Amino acid sequence: MHELSVTQHILEIVVRHAQQAHAARITDIHLVIGQLSSFIDESIQFYWDTLSSGTLAEGAHLHFERVPAQVDCNECGQRSTLAESAQGCLACGSLNVRVVAGEEFYVRAIQVQAADEREQEAEA
Amino acid sequence: MSVKVISVLENILQANDQVAAANRARFAAAGVYALNIMSSPGAGKTSLIEQTLRALAPQVRIGMINGDTTAASMDAERGARAGAASVHINTGGNCHLEAHMVRQALDALDLSALDLVIVENVGNLVCPAGWDLGVHARVVVASVTEGDDKPYKYPTMYRGAEVLLLNKIDLLPYLDFNTDYFLQGVRLLNPAVQVFPISCRSGEGIGAWAEWLRARALKHG
Ligand SMILES: Nc1nc2c(ncn2[C@@H]2O[C@H](COP(=O)(O)OP(=O)(O)O)[C@@H](O)[C@H]2O)c(=O)[nH]1
Ligand SMILES: [Mg+2]
Numbered sequence: 517m518h519e520l521s522v523t524q525h526i527l528e529i530v531v532r533h534a535q536q537a538h539a540a541r542i543t544d545i546h547l548v549i550g551q552l553s554s555f556i557d558e559s560i561q562f563y564w565d566t567l568s569s570g571t572l573a574e575g576a577h578l579h580f581e582r583v584p585a586q587v588d589c590n591e592c593g594q595r596s597t598l599a600e601s602a603q604g605c606l607a608c609g610s611l612n613v614r615v616v617a618g619e620e621f622y623v624r625a626i627q628v629q630a631a632d633e634r635e636q637e638a639e640a
Numbered sequence: 641m642s643v644k645v646i647s648v649l650e651n652i653l654q655a656n657d658q659v660a661a662a663n664r665a666r667f668a669a670a671g672v673y674a675l676n677i678m679s680s681p682g683a684g685k686t687s688l689i690e691q692t693l694r695a696l697a698p699q700v701r702i703g704m705i706n707g708d709t710t711a712a713s714m715d716a717e718r719g720a721r722a723g724a725a726s727v728h729i730n731t732g733g734n735c736h737l738e739a740h741m742v743r744q745a746l747d748a749l750d751l752s753a754l755d756l757v758i759v760e761n762v763g764n765l766v767c768p769a770g771w772d773l774g775v776h777a778r779v780v781v782a783s784v785t786e787g788d789d790k791p792y793k794y795p796t797m798y799r800g801a802e803v804l805l806l807n808k809i810d811l812l813p814y815l816d817f818n819t820d821y822f823l824q825g826v827r828l829l830n831p832a833v834q835v836f837p838i839s840c841r842s843g844e845g846i847g848a849w850a851e852w853l854r855a856r857a858l859k860h861g
């Protein structure tokens with residue numbers, strides 16, 4: 517369920533950036549989601565169509581980039597990329613590790629169409 | 641067609657994090673220590689709060705914020721009966737508390753008259769983990785009746801906790817709960833977490849937890 521409020525936050529962010537750029541329409545949204553974050557792509561997509569309708573982002577395509585979970589070992593110094601999130605160092609087995617990647621959750625970029633193409637061309 | 645790519649690089653939970661930071665500043669200004677209690681439904685959050693009140697009140701002055709997905713305010717009433725100033729938040733179906741809901745609840749509490757605020761989150765092992773409320777310690781209540789594999793299944797919740805209370809240990813003789821396997825999963829995810837095995841039924845272990853909390857609540861106050 518929490519993807520509902522998450523999707524509202526995403527919409528608020530992308531519309532604000534599109535307005536600042538005087539864009540007419542958002543066509544693509546690139547989201548970065550770490551493997552360790554509990555947010556589910558499908559649920560965000562599910563709410564997206566309803567929430568975005570009637571906004572600058574209506575019909576925009578959502579792209580999800582998943583970042584794998586990585587930990588650095590405090591014992592042997594090796595970096596491990598984890599297949600499951602409940603794992604220690606893959607090199608020495610130590611549980612004394614710190615997470616260095618996989619907790620990301622941000623909007624990387626949006627692709628927009630300009631508000632007035634003639635105006636844009638005149639500026640160019 | 642004129643198309644352009646705009647770099648955004650904005651954290652999706654930033655709006656929540658900003659309100660959480662403001663809550664944190666409010667607690668600090670009032671010298672109040674704050675907890676966010678999270679668990680699956682029925683693990684014993686409200687029972688824990690009742691036991692904690694019994695152990696610490698009135699020496700420690702405690703306020704309580706209960707999140708529920710509906711208008712049912714039973715948990716807040718249980719807290720009020722046990723002697724806490726209490727506020728009920730109806731999340732309107734939302735599966736977790738967010739910082740702005742806590743901010744609103746804080747308006748209804750007189751922080752200057754309190755040492756400790758205990759927030760009871762919505763019963764859910766997934767969603768509350770993602771939302772900073774601005775508290776000092778996130779407390780996960782696990783109960784032995786849920787099974788010993790829960791850390792492995794809900795890593796985000798276990799990774800983010802400062803304290804883990806393993807509740808209902810009075811029931812251990814009747815279950816095949818493997819405490820070593822459970823704790824191994826907890827340590828994998830969160831080597832620094834403080835663990836207290838407790839029973840809200842028999843009172844076992846509540847003393848150690850209450851002392852840990854008393855020291856912090858009175859230091860801040
Ligand atoms: N046997 C046993 N039952 C408990 C214990 N703690 C809580 N319960 C029971 O578990 C049920 C749910 O507890 P509650 O505090 O309402 O859980 P919450 O939903 O997490 O707030 C109630 O029936 C409690 O009496 C315990 O330590 N031992
Ligand atoms: Mg409860």
Ligand SMILES: [Zn+2]
Pocket residue numbers: 589590591592593594605606607608609610
């Ligand atoms: Zn290692």
